Amino acid sequence: MRPAPVACVPVRLVIARCSVDYGGRLSAHLPSAIRLILIKADGSVAVHSDDRAYKPLNWMSPPCTLIADGPQWTVRHDKTGDALVITIEEILHESRHKLGVDPGLQKDGVEAHLQRLLAEQIETLGGGFRLVRREFPTAIGPVDILARDANGVAVAVEIKRRGEIDGVEQLTRYLGLLNRDPLLAPVRGVFAAQEIKPQARVLAVDRGIECLTLDYDALRGFDDPSTRLF
Amino acid sequence: MRPAPVACVPVRLVIARCSVDYGGRLSAHLPSAIRLILIKADGSVAVHSDDRAYKPLNWMSPPCTLIADGPQWTVRHDKTGDALVITIEEILHESRHKLGVDPGLQKDGVEAHLQRLLAEQIETLGGGFRLVRREFPTAIGPVDILARDANGVAVAVEIKRRGEIDGVEQLTRYLGLLNRDPLLAPVRGVFAAQEIKPQARVLAVDRGIECLTLDYDALRGFDDPSTRLF
DNA sequence: GTATTTATTTCGTGC
DNA sequence: GCACGAAGTAAATAC
Incomplete structure (x- = not known):
């Protein structure tokens, strides 16, 4: 966990003519020139x-x-003890701005994107499959995808970029819960990932969970580009 | 060679409430927040x-x-074709600043520098050592230093800042090749680094490769320190 | 916790 | 221009 940025300390922008020396794992020198000095709330200086x-x-x-x-x-x-020494010759601009805490980056080449792609192409799971819904809610959290197979049997899908044991455990918990619901039971389990670790596969098969290796590029290829931002 | 920055285009600093979407090798999303947008003369946006x-x-x-x-x-x-889409909700600050061409960083202290220092002070390896050449070419790549010891025996030196197992493997490959050359064989191997990891040392010794811990400051001591800040 | 692998790696160097 | 290795690598992941 990265330390939370101190929100009351603003980011500081300085445009200055300066020279810079660095001494640490290596030594380095920057001759005098006009540069941007960026001082962030986390204390970093660039x-x-x-x-x-x-x-x-x-x-x-x-x-x-x-x-x-x-x-x-x-x-x-x-x-x-590494040191950066900035020798300021002339400050041409300086301003401070409060940014606040950032919600952070949501990477999506990962699970969420795979989930969307698989939901759009639910027949990747098998002919006649129909999507019930993504993020199907349960008491212990949402199941990534709930579908019905060609016979109308409910199928819970857990999606990971890399399939490991804890993902199988997670899906097992969901299946235990979903199977208590007479409107759903019996529920098939599918563990889908770009890469499934051997141990995870063994555990899944042992529990009657099916494994599906996702081909990200192939899924993306069938995607309708007109519905996407990119 | 990196393209020369267009000096007449100023760096642009924008503080704005914005959300960001990225689509390229992965997809990513940044929810709305106040951020710094840095647009440089080279066209880059951060x-x-x-x-x-x-x-x-x-x-x-x-x-x-x-x-x-x-x-x-x-x-x-x-x-x-990768795209970054920034949706601006509110601009809180904007300024442009001409920085001009930067003279650039002068680095010192990496592998190349260690190699140069050791080549200049080849007797660090032992009395009577003579340098044959730096970057001695072989079919699988150049050996950092080839030297002859006091007895005229060829010595291949691999230099790293941090000595790890792959460096020993690399030197081993070179030695295997060099020892096929009747003009060189038998070739001694020396693994030289500022810091040698225990595993790497064990592997090196096991293969009859000598280890040498380089004291960067001592090597540099022969250098003129008055010209340096650190 | 430490060790290993990845990265929208970036950056340099030799060919 | 392309392949390869190093980085003040940093960050995520395996063990």
Whole structure:
């Protein structure tokens, strides 16, 4: 778990003519030039030129402490002692902005996207399959996909990018619960993942759960591109 | 060679409430929040929260093109077609700044530097050692240093900052090849690194490879320290 | 917790 | 231009 950013400390943007020295695992020097200095609420300091994409010319990662002694700003790593020394010659712009806590990135090449693709192409599970719903609610959390097979039998699908034992355990818990519902029981279980670990497969088969290896590219190929943002 | 930044295009700093979608090798989504959008002269766009150090939440690397259609900013990669869609809800700050061309980072202390220092001070390996050449070519790649010891026996040196097992494997392959050459065989092997992992050391010794821990500061001591900050 | 593998890796170097 | 290795790799995952 990454430490929560201190929301009351604003991000600080400084445009300045400066030179920079770094001493740590390596030594490095930046001659004088106008650069962007980005000081984040997490304490990190990054010195950017207007090229090399998102990567700074030099930086210090948290946990670190910035001490400004006149025009000499020293950023020292709290643990390793690595130091970044920024010598400010002229400040051309400075502003501070409160960003607040970020909800963070939702990566989707992962489970959620696989879930959507599989729901759209439910017959990947077998001919005659029909989707009941995604995120089918249960008392212990939502099942990724609930479907009915060609015979009308309920099928609970747990989707993972990489199928491991805990995913099988999770699906087992859902199946135990769903099978208590007379409107659903008996419920088949399908464990679907891009890659299923041998141990997980053994456990699944032992519990009567079927395994399905998902071909992400193939699923994406059948996708209707007109319905997507990209 | 990276394309020269277009100096007349200023870096652009935007603080905005926005949501972001990315579609490329993976799909990703950022829910609405206040973030820093950094648009550099090289065309790159980076969306930062005020944590996770220098790494943006999401970004697009050059060469790419930003097209602003009202509040929807689409950054499309010119070659792969990957797209970053930033939906702007509110702009809280915007400024542009001309940085000019950056003289760039002068690095010091990586493998290449260790190699140079050791080649210059080849007697670190033992009295009477002579350098044959750096980057001595073989069919499977160049050996970092080839030398002769005081008895004229060939010595192949593999240099790493951190000595791990794969470095020993690499040197082993070189030695196997070099020892087939009657002009060189028998060839001694030396595995030199600032830090050698115990497993790597055991493997090296087992294969008759000598280990040498490099003292970077001592090697550098022969260098003129007055020109350095650290 | 440590060790190993991945990455929208990025970045440099040699061919 | 492409293949390969290194990175102040960092971050996620296996054990």
